[in-house]
Amino acid sequence: xxxxxxxxxxxxxxxxxxxxxxxxxxxxxxxxxxxxxxxxxxxxxxxxxxxxxxxxxxxxxxxxxxxxxxxxxxxxxxxxxxxxxxxxxxxxxxxxxxxxxxxxxxxxxxxxxxxxxxxxxxxxxxxxxxxxxxxxxxxxxxxxxxxxxxxxxxxxxxxxxxxxxxxxxxxxxxxxxxxxxxxxxxxxxxxxxxxxxxxxxxxxxxxxxxxxxxxxxxxxxxxxxxxxxxxxxxxxxxxxxxxxxxxxxxxxxxxxxxxxxxxxxxxxxxxxxxxxxxxxxxxxxxxxxxxxxxxxxxxxxxxxxxxxxxxxxxxxxxxxxxxxxxxxxxxxxxxxxxxxxxxxxxxxxxxxxxxxxxxxxxxxxxxxxxxxxxxxxxxxxxxxxxxxxxxxxxxxxxxxxxxxxxxxxxxxxxxxxxxxxxxxxxxxxxxxxx
Amino acid sequence: xxxxxxxxxxxxxxxxxxxxxxxxxxxxxxxxxxxxxxxxxxxxxxxxxxxxxxxxxxxxxxxxxxxxxxxxxxxxxxxxxxxxxxxxxxxxxxxxxxxxxxxxxxxxxxxxxxxxxxxxxxxxxxxxxxxxxxxxxxxxxxxxxxxxxxxxxxxxxxxxxxxxxxxxxxxxxxxxxxxxxxxxxxxxxxxxxxxxxxxxxxxxxxxxxxxxxxxxxxxxxxxxxxxxxxxxxxxxxxxxxxxxxxxxxxxxxxxxxxxxxxxxxxxxxxxxxxxxxxxxxxxxxxx
Numbered sequence: 012x013x014x015x016x017x018x019x020x021x022x023x024x025x026x027x028x029x030x031x032x033x034x035x036x037x038x039x040x041x042x043x044x045x046x047x048x049x050x051x052x053x054x055x056x057x058x059x060x061x062x063x064x065x066x067x068x069x070x071x072x073x074x075x076x077x078x079x080x081x082x083x084x085x086x087x088x089x090x091x092x093x094x095x096x097x098x099x100x101x102x103x104x105x106x107x108x109x110x111x112x113x114x115x116x117x118x119x120x121x122x123x124x125x126x127x128x129x130x131x132x133x134x135x136x137x138x139x140x141x142x143x144x145x146x147x148x149x150x151x152x153x154x155x156x157x158x159x160x161x162x163x164x165x166x167x168x169x170x171x172x173x174x175x176x177x178x179x180x181x182x183x184x185x186x187x188x189x190x191x192x193x194x195x196x197x198x199x200x201x202x203x204x205x206x207x208x209x210x211x212x213x214x215x216x217x218x219x220x221x222x223x224x225x226x227x228x229x230x231x232x233x234x235x236x237x238x239x240x241x242x243x244x245x246x247x248x249x250x251x252x253x254x255x256x257x258x259x260x261x262x263x264x265x266x267x268x269x270x271x272x273x274x275x276x277x278x279x280x281x282x283x284x285x286x287x288x289x290x291x292x293x294x295x296x297x298x299x300x301x302x303x304x305x306x307x308x309x310x311x312x313x314x315x316x317x318x319x320x321x322x323x324x325x326x327x328x329x330x331x332x333x334x335x336x337x338x339x340x341x342x343x344x345x346x347x348x349x350x351x352x353x354x355x356x357x358x359x360x361x362x363x364x365x366x367x368x369x370x371x372x373x374x375x376x377x378x379x380x381x382x383x384x385x386x387x388x389x390x391x392x393x394x395x396x397x398x399x400x401x402x403x404x405x406x407x408x409x410x411x412x413x414x415x416x417x418x419x420x421x422x423x424x425x426x427x428x429x430x431x432x433x434x435x436x437x438x439x440x441x442x443x444x445x
Numbered sequence: 446x447x448x449x450x451x452x453x454x455x456x457x458x459x460x461x462x463x464x465x466x467x468x469x470x471x472x473x474x475x476x477x478x479x480x481x482x483x484x485x486x487x488x489x490x491x492x493x494x495x496x497x498x499x500x501x502x503x504x505x506x507x508x509x510x511x512x513x514x515x516x517x518x519x520x521x522x523x524x525x526x527x528x529x530x531x532x533x534x535x536x537x538x539x540x541x542x543x544x545x546x547x548x549x550x551x552x553x554x555x556x557x558x559x560x561x562x563x564x565x566x567x568x569x570x571x572x573x574x575x576x577x578x579x580x581x582x583x584x585x586x587x588x589x590x591x592x593x594x595x596x597x598x599x600x601x602x603x604x605x606x607x608x609x610x611x612x613x614x615x616x617x618x619x620x621x622x623x624x625x626x627x628x629x630x631x632x633x634x635x636x637x638x639x640x641x642x643x644x645x646x647x648x649x650x651x652x653x654x655x656x657x658x659x660x661x662x663x664x665x666x667x668x669x670x671x672x673x674x675x676x677x678x679x680x681x682x683x684x685x686x687x688x689x690x691x692x693x694x695x696x697x698x699x700x701x702x703x704x705x706x707x708x709x710x711x712x713x714x715x716x717x718x719x720x721x722x723x724x725x726x727x728x729x730x731x732x
Contacts (some may be wrong), residue, residue: 022625083694117659202569210677263568265680266590271567280569293483413679416589442482 043337045073046344048101049088052078055103055167055327058362062353069349072312072340074101081105091333092117100335101344102328103166105351106140111400112330113143113162114151119331120160125342127161132366137165141328144396149234152443163328164349168365170324170388171222172381174276174295177308186226186251189283193259196282205259207281209250209272210417212408213410214311219285220413222254222323224248225317225394231405231434232397236443240409241431249314249423253416259422265418277301285312287325287424288363290346291381309384311391322388326365365389400432408433463481473705478679481702491706502709503682504690511686512665517663520606520654523612526692528642530613531620547610549657559674562603566590566675572623593683595678600684608664612657622644655726662722663715707718 027276050056056076063074076098079087085108086139091098092115093416104112113119121127121141129138139146141163143237144154175183180192187224193205224231227248233239257264261275273294279302281348285296286309299305312322329348351368358364363385367413369375370386409430438444473520480487481638495501534540551556565573566589577583589595624647631645669688672678678693685693691711 212677212681262570262586263588263591265588266567266676310690359484407693407697411678411682411685414679418593420593420681420683440700 033363040339042072043340044191046100046337046341047075047076049099050076050103051080051084052080054293054413058357059358061360067442097334097336099332100331100337100341104330105395106326107402110398114154117333118162119333119338120162121160126316132368136392137365140326149232149236150416151399153344163330165365166329167327167363168361169287169325170393171225171285171287171382171390172387173310174307174311176282176306178306179282182308182310183313189313197259204261206256207272208260208283209269211266211268212414215268216414217406217410220420222312222321223252225321228321236438238431238435239425245427246423249416249427253423260288279303309381309427311387320391322391322393324393404437405434459526465495476702477705477709480699491703496661501713504687505696506683508686515665518605518709523609524616525611527620528661547613550607550610555670556674558607559671561574563675566599584600590676591680595686598727600675615657619650652726655722657730659719659722662718666715
């Protein structure tokens with residue numbers, strides 16, 4: 012009798028194991044209770060939150076989002092990685108964090124571990140951004156000899172492009188066109204301004220100035236990380252930015268961040284400026300807060316004197332930390348969330364897509380008039396922040412001096428000279444050269 | 446056993462103090478003597494570097510302007526307000542109302558104060574420029590946060606708004622200790638406002654004022670939150686105080702060793718100031 016019961020128990024256990032594997036899907040380990048994902052607090056996760064219930068319905072695995080403010084997220088991730096903790100199964104990372112995460116080998120390579128296959132519907136720059144060591148540009152010392160792998164795939168296809176009041180001016184192709192447009196409509200007494208600058212110190216002003224700097228043919232580093240910023244092209248770019256463009260901007264732009272810029276456009280007080288996608292959906296094309304819905308056109312970042320367009324990329328990437336105990340399921344989630352099938356619901360839910368098929372879809376462009384400009388910018392290809400974990404220091408140094416030039420505290424010449432000297436000193440201390 | 450009892454009794458707070466203050470301090474000292482990348486011992490290199498760092502001196506100058514500006518305005522203003530309320534408002538409920546009003550800024554989180562001030566000082570729609578234009582004092586907007594002088598004024602003003610009430614409350618409490626009959630006698634003898642203050646009220650306030658100055662000096666020297674929100678240290682580096690520069694070095698440059706050396710400098714300056722003022726304070730109290 013006892014033997015019979017034992018046999019029955021073994022049989023039941025076998026059936027249970029077989030069915031759970033079947034539920035999990037072929038080749039997948041048993042379902043985890045949940046996947047924990049570290050994300051940034053804010054609009055970047057709007058689309059993700061919209062599609063999560065679909066994943067949970069389809070796969071039966073809960074995804075718990077743990078939200079942190081921007082600076083805290085980086086600190087939390089680094090702390091978890093250093094301890095190789097299994098705190099998170101997934102994360103979204105700002106693309107300038109990739110050099111640090113890649114060089115420290117904190118992430119699971121998606122190609123060699125899971126056999127990820129590249130998709131033609133995704134812009135090549137997306138794969139470049141998630142790869143380490145970087146496939147182009149200077150590579151940090153000691154990293155060039157490492158085998159290149161894909162560690163992350165874009166979730167938020169952020170890229171900076173240009174907006175203009177299409178009811179008042181024509182689409183600018185060059186900085187010359189921008190100035191001509193600004194001259195035509197600028198009327199401070201109204202007040203109405205030809206151009207609005209996001210000029211606050213640090214990251215804001217650098218996001219704004221970098222596309223100008225690069226479009227003028229200047230660079231911060233050469234391929235050996237030597238600082239080549241102190242050039243005529245860079246001084247010309249900064250002079251153009253802080254004198255010409257500023258002369259058509261509202262007063263006080265040296266303290267403007269994204270919110271102030273979007274407000275100037277949304278309240279109908281400025282005609283042109285750079286823009287990131289989230290500012291469009293949240294503010295300038297949001298009928299509940301904007302007075303200019305339907306009056307804005309979007310285009311590629313204007314070209315400099317040499318004809319170079321230099322839109323700036325700022326994607327948020329999905330990746331799996333090495334400490335995760337549910338790596339296979341985390342990978343399954345990445346495949347699902349970035350799939351062509353999910354891209355439309357993701358975009359309709361407020362997410363920033365990155366697939367060609369959605370960004371170039373005529374119907375989607377009627378709803379989201381900036382998708383074409385985004386596609387053009389991603390295809391340009393856009394410029395990225397130099398792939399070094401020292402970027403935040405470089406940005407802080409350059410951001411201080413560009414802001415000082417914008418406020419009139421330093422001349423463009425002084426600002427570029429000082430910034431170049433300080434960046435070189437920092438790179439030297441960081442061990443990039445003697 | 447009896448011999449050990451006192452040691453056992455003080456052991457828990459000593460252990461807490463050691464783990465929360467002494468260990469981090471020693472760790473900080475050790476960090477300041479090492480290379481932040483390799484961890485190798487570099488002696489006083491990080492301290493010597495500070496002497497060769499123009500940004501450090503710029504931040505020190507900005508901090509000195511900020512600390513002296515806030516300290517003078519807060520102490521003089523707080524004291525003047527305390528005297529005004531003490532001498533003019535007699536009703537109990539009116540005094541309670543004044544306390545409550547003065548408590549509001551003190552309980553406001555510095556970040557929130559910074560955000561509110563940012564809205565007030567913003568050009569074009571900021572309430573301050575609008576008011577100044579309405580009363581005809583200005584014709585074009587003052588760029589409060591984009592010009593070096595006005596940006597310094599703006600960050601100082603937030604500190605003054607938040608912490609002058611603290612000086613007021615302490616001074617006001619001190620004034621309650623002045624014997625009414627002594628003050629009345631002085632008045633009868635013909636003492637006016639200034640002489641009444643100098644010879645009758647000030648002796649009661651002297652030690653409190655020193656105490657207030659110790660607190661405000663150490664607080665203003667370490668200021669961070671509202672400045673980060675309001676100007677982020679700009680324009681350029683004109684409001685980049687020592688604490689903001691330290692943050693930049695530690696969390697943007699990730700040079701924790703140099704940041705540790707700078708933080709020890711901050712500790713040294715505040716400790717010296719504290720000990721000097723404490724000495725005066727001790728003398729005042731013993732007198």
